[in-house]
Amino acid sequence: MAFAQSLPENGKVITIEKFKNFADIARRNFKRNKLDEKIDLLEGDAFEILGKLKGREQFDFIFIDGNKEKYRHYMEVSIPLLSPGGIIAVDDCFFHGDALNVSPITEKGKGSKEALNFSATLSGWIRIALPISNGILLLTRE
Ligand SMILES: C[S@@+](CC[C@H](N)C(=O)[O-])C[C@H]1O[C@@H](n2cnc3c(N)ncnc32)[C@H](O)[C@@H]1O
Incomplete structure (x- = not known):
């Protein structure tokens, strides 16, 4: 809202x-x-619906905040949906700090860590993880 x-x-x-x-x-x-x-x-299910939106919709801002176990997949399917100059925001990217552990304890922490690691492999993107609350990862194309 x-x-x-x-x-x-x-x-x-x-x-x-x-x-x-x-x-x-x-x-x-x-x-x-x-x-x-x-x-x-x-x-x-977000993964299914995002897949169906491909080629039909473009978004200026995509906010990912749910089912952290699948964050990486949501990021992958969101990329083709992002308009030029658009921003992807991934909420709770540190997941109470668990995503920063070498081996996260929780599945959500593991999912958030995978999202952070995936973002590091993206070339041609600007990315920043803001240390606000549980962390917000912002991504935009260079
Ligand atoms: C953290 S809440 C989102 C809160 C919302 N961003 C807000 O600020 O009001 C996550 C939501 O994602 C939903 N959710 C969980 N798994 C989902 C999935 N696979 N597909 C779509 N929604 C899902 C949950 O039911 C929950 O309502």
């Missing part, structure tokens, strides 16, 4: 939620806050 509130008149947020109960709550909140016209919620 914060993203939707900052958009210009013709801007749109597309968000993905796998679980129906959360999707219903989110849709209710969008309506209550008069943002339902600005936000499209696509219900289903």
Whole structure:
């Protein structure tokens, strides 16, 4: 909703939620806050839906924040969806510091570490991991 509130008149947020109960709550909140016209919620698994958007949509800003075990895959499928000059933000990239362990203890920490390592292999990209809260990894093409 914060993203939707900052958009210009013709801007749109597309968000993905796998679980129906959360999707219903989110849709209710969008309506209550008069943002339902600005936000499209696509219900289903993010990896599948992102794959289907390829070649059909381009996004100026892609915010990845859920199912950290699959972060690397989400980053890979997001890259072709990013418009020139666009930014990918990966939330909680340090996952309580676990992603910085040589061998992360949690699966989420492992997923976040894989995302950080993957970002380091991307040539032609500018990337920065901001030490805010659990960390936010920002990526944009050079
Ligand atoms: C950390 S929350 C996102 C919070 C949101 N960014 C916000 O600030 O309000 C992660 C969300 O991703 C959803 N989720 C988990 N696995 C998913 C998947 N495979 N595909 C789509 N959504 C998923 C969870 O149900 C949860 O609602």
